Amino acid sequence: MNKLTPFHVAIPVNDLDKARAFYVNILKCSEGRSSETWIDFNLFGHQFVVHLSKNANQNKLIYNNVDSHNVPVPHFGVVLEWEVWEKLAKHLKNKNVKFGIKPYVRFKGLPGEQATMFFYDPSGNALEFKAFKDMNNLFSK
Secondary structure, eight states, X not given: OOOOOOOEEEEEESOHHHHHXXXXXXXXXXXXXXXXXXXXXXXXXXXXXXXXXXXXXXXXXXXXXXXXXXXXXXXXXXXXXXXXXXXXXXXXXXXXXXXXXXXEEESTTSTTOEEEEEEEOTTOOEEEEEEOSSGGGTTOO
């Protein structure tokens, strides 16, 4: 694998104050630049931006069956180290975050075995955080 560089992703939200509270207090992101219509966050070392939009959350999520769970599409998130994922899952449970798919290990015993969890931000954007015990299995078939 080549050296990874941070990704950049921007998503719509319908309330900047609620987004700020969620991403800072729940996901522990540090805040970067901001304006009256957008906020930059450091999401586990990646540049993540929320933009205020009247059209936020007007598109209905599509669900795709994966490992007997309804996975929301679109979604985004970060692949974390196993121990970091476990700490995040515990933190989210302690903060009473409602999970779309509760933390669990999917594809047990298969090359793509991974820990995963899904939840939503206050604007209804779906997030997935996952981990592999062996990062070499990230793209395993």
